[in-house]
Amino acid sequence: MSIPNCKIPAILGVDPxxxxxxxxxxxxxxxxxxxxxxxxGFKTVSQPWIIHIFGKLLAALPAPRLLYPLYLARQLETxxxxxxxxxxxxxxxxxxxxxxxxxxxxxxxxxxxxxALAQRINAMxxxxxxxxxxxxxxxxxxxxxxxLHPGFRxxxxxxGAIGNHDRKPPDDLxxxxxEMKKEGVLPICNDAWILERQGSSIAFxxxxxxxxxxxxxxxxxxxxxxxxxxxxxxxxxxxxxxTYGLFDSSFYQLALxxxxxxxxxxxxxHAVISSSLYGSRFLSGWYRENGADIMVxxxxxxxxxxxxxxxxxxxxxxxxxxxxxxxxxxxxxQRSPGS
Ligand SMILES: [Fe+2]
Numbered sequence: 051m052s053i054p055n056c057k058i059p060a061i062l063g064v065d066p067x068x069x070x071x072x073x074x075x076x077x078x079x080x081x082x083x084x085x086x087x088x089x090x091g092f093k094t095v096s097q098p099w100i101i102h103i104f105g106k107l108l109a110a111l112p113a114p115r116l117l118y119p120l121y122l123a124r125q126l127e128t129x130x131x132x133x134x135x136x137x138x139x140x141x142x143x144x145x146x147x148x149x150x151x152x153x154x155x156x157x158x159x160x161x162x163x164x165x166a167l168a169q170r171i172n173a174m175x176x177x178x179x180x181x182x183x184x185x186x187x188x189x190x191x192x193x194x195x196x197x198l199h200p201g202f203r204x205x206x207x208x209x210g211a212i213g214n215h216d217r218k219p220p221d222d223l224x225x226x227x228x229e230m231k232k233e234g235v236l237p238i239c240n241d242a243w244i245l246e247r248q249g250s251s252i253a254f255x256x257x258x259x260x261x262x263x264x265x266x267x268x269x270x271x272x273x274x275x276x277x278x279x280x281x282x283x284x285x286x287x288x289x290x291x292x293t294y295g296l297f298d299s300s301f302y303q304l305a306l307x308x309x310x311x312x313x314x315x316x317x318x319x320h321a322v323i324s325s326s327l328y329g330s331r332f333l334s335g336w337y338r339e340n341g342a343d344i345m346v347x348x349x350x351x352x353x354x355x356x357x358x359x360x361x362x363x364x365x366x367x368x369x370x371x372x373x374x375x376x377x378x379x380x381x382x383x384q385r386s387p388g389s
Contacts, residue, residue: 122359122362123363126170128170129367132368132370135343135370137279138279138303138371138372139252139279140250146205146370148367149179150179151350152350154215154349154353155186155191156191159352165198165200170365176367183213188215188219189215189216197229207236207245208234210236211283212259212285213285213309214259217261238254238255240258240264241256244277251278252281253273255271257270259286260284260285279303286309287344304345305342305345312334312362314358315360319333320333
């Protein structure tokens with residue numbers, strides 16, 4: 051059984067309206083995480099307090115408060131985390147993963163922000179870059195995204211999942227996958243890519259989109275059955291319960307997902323309009339279900355309207371760590387960021 055140890059050692063960016071309102075969990079979590087950071091002595095990327103105070107003042111004024119959701123949608127928080135598991139082979143201790151999902155290139159997020167995003171991702175100098183899908187607003191938009199040549203770079207590989215918007219008609223999955231490959235991004239769809247090192251292996255697996263694709267969970271699980279550790283990164287966390295009961299235990303140890311946008315507009319960790327069949331069950335952050343650890347990202351872009359509240363845009367830098375000392379499992383539960 052996986053014995054994880056998830057930490058949020060560094061966060062760039064604060065949701066000042068949440069802090070001001072004092073009733074949105076994400077705002078509280080940011081503060082809590084920053085405190086945890088100082089105690090833990092991990093690498094930090096801190097935000098100047100003057101900006102924090104300015105944000106609180108801004109949020110207190112009526113007119114800027116109305117504009118704040120527009121402002122928040124254009125921010126981008128880098129969440130730097132370490133994830134430790136006793137099941138991770140020693141050979142992959144220190145493997146750095148950059149994760150970005152739900153970019154939604156198009157009328158609400160234009161080329162300049164795509165290029166800025168790629169710069170932020172590349173600056174992480176990750177070994178593996180995982181793109182979580184929803185590159186554009188529809189399938190042709192996803193193709194145009196890769197035709198921009200955003201230039202995501204990784205030390206070892208850049209892999210991409212397929213999201214619901216990437217399958218939105220007029221659907222052209224083969225055309226999209228071709229453009230991804232031309233850009234140096236390996237599409238992973240009902241398949242896995244396996245990295246071998248010093249006699250050990252780690253798989254990066256993904257299924258086709260849950261809503262508009264043809265996900266094949268059995269085929270995907272078989273493609274990584276010989277791996278020592280599996281990172282499953284389907285676009286939509288609704289895919290995860292589909293795998294429960296299919297196998298004796300989860301075929302993955304760690305899942306990285308997007309799709310929910312953290313609710314995009316959420317209050318007290320509840321999405322005002324949920325894009326998940328499960329409501330706010332997989333809203334944002336870390337969870338543990340069916341013996342595996344799950345991280346759900348707020349994603350980068352927005353859908354339908356360029357607004358966010360209680361769900362700052364996010365990208366992630368996750369360093370995998372081998373956990374030497376096995377501790378007793380706390381079972382399936384929702385985890386609090388920074389706890
Ligand atoms: Fe999305």
